[in-house]
Amino acid sequence: MACLLFTFAGTAGLNSPPEPNSTQSVPAYKLADTQGCKYWVNKVTHKRHNKECKWYKNCNGYCTDYKEGIPCKICGG
Numbered sequence: 155m156a157c158l159l160f161t162f163a164g165t166a167g168l169n170s171p172p173e174p175n176s177t178q179s180v181p182a183y184k185l186a187d188t189q190g191c192k193y194w195v196n197k198v199t200h201k202r203h204n205k206e207c208k209w210y211k212n213c214n215g216y217c218t219d220y221k222e223g224i225p226c227k228i229c230g231g
């Protein structure tokens with residue numbers, strides 16, 4: 155199996171340009187336009203993260219300029 159995987163990867167690397175539809179594997183929330191967004195709010199836990207937080211735009215959520223939701227304990231929201 156390892157050999158097959160290696161062969162496939164090598165073939166793709168040689169013959170394929172950067173995949174145009176590679177963004178399909180990226181969650182929709184990561185493609186959202188967050189320019190100018192002050193906060194990122196997790197849709198599930200409603201935790202609010204600021205731009206310094208590792209969870210900013212890194213969990214299923216939405217961007218907002220308002221202090222809504224619950225402040226993150228790590229970044230302070």
Ligand SMILES: [Zn+2]
Pocket residue numbers: 202203204207208209210226227228229230231
């Ligand atoms: Zn946070």
